[in-house]
Amino acid sequence: MERTFLAIKPDGVQRGLVGEIISRFEAKGFTLVGLKFMQVSRELAEQHYGVHREKPFFAGLVEFITSGPVVAMVWEGDGVIAAARKMIGATNPLNAEPGTIRGDFGVDIGRNIIHGSDAPETATQEVSLWFKDEELVSWQSSLSSWIR
Numbered sequence: 001m002e003r004t005f006l007a008i009k010p011d012g013v014q015r016g017l018v019g020e021i022i023s024r025f026e027a028k029g030f031t032l033v034g035l036k037f038m039q040v041s042r043e044l045a046e047q048h049y050g051v052h053r054e055k056p057f058f059a060g061l062v063e064f065i066t067s068g069p070v071v072a073m074v075w076e077g078d079g080v081i082a083a084a085r086k087m088i089g090a091t092n093p094l095n096a097e098p099g100t101i102r103g104d105f106g107v108d109i110g111r112n113i114i115h116g117s118d119a120p121e122t123a124t125q126e127v128s129l130w131f132k133d134e135e136l137v138s139w140q141s142s143l144s145s146w147i148r
């Protein structure tokens, strides 16, 4: 089953959006398989955003992501990688559609509330960068087969 890595960034935590954001993915029908509240080290931040190392915003991005606790999550479901990116919205919250997380809650490209893996390869890399195998729990809801 497909998995993606999502992280509620320090601004999302500080603004009290953790419950709202988790609710959206639960209500959509995806399954939470990993969750931790953590302070990100500089080393982890630099690895996670390594693809942006040469960009002018890299130092500020690492500074921001290490500035306070984040909620690191792994979500599972058919098509979850692309669907989560849609639910998150465009990188610049001012361009993100209303109804998306960034569109509904953000105004600043450097404070855009949540991260989501952008493709199957990055999802696999990011899940294993942030979580040990034993921190992930496979389970199935016994309530209903209408969503999964």
Ligand code: RTP
Pocket: 052, 057, 061, 090, 091, 109, 110, 111, 112, 114, 115, 116, 117, 118
């Ligand atoms: P993320 O990786 O955090 O989910 O965001 P994303 O895929 O939508 O955007 P990406 O291109 O991967 O950029 C990573 C983060 O860098 C910051 N950024 N700032 N000032 C700028 O022009 C600029 N461009 C990107 C954003 O905070 C973005 O989330």
Ligand code: MG
Pocket: 116, 118
């Ligand atoms: Mg990205």
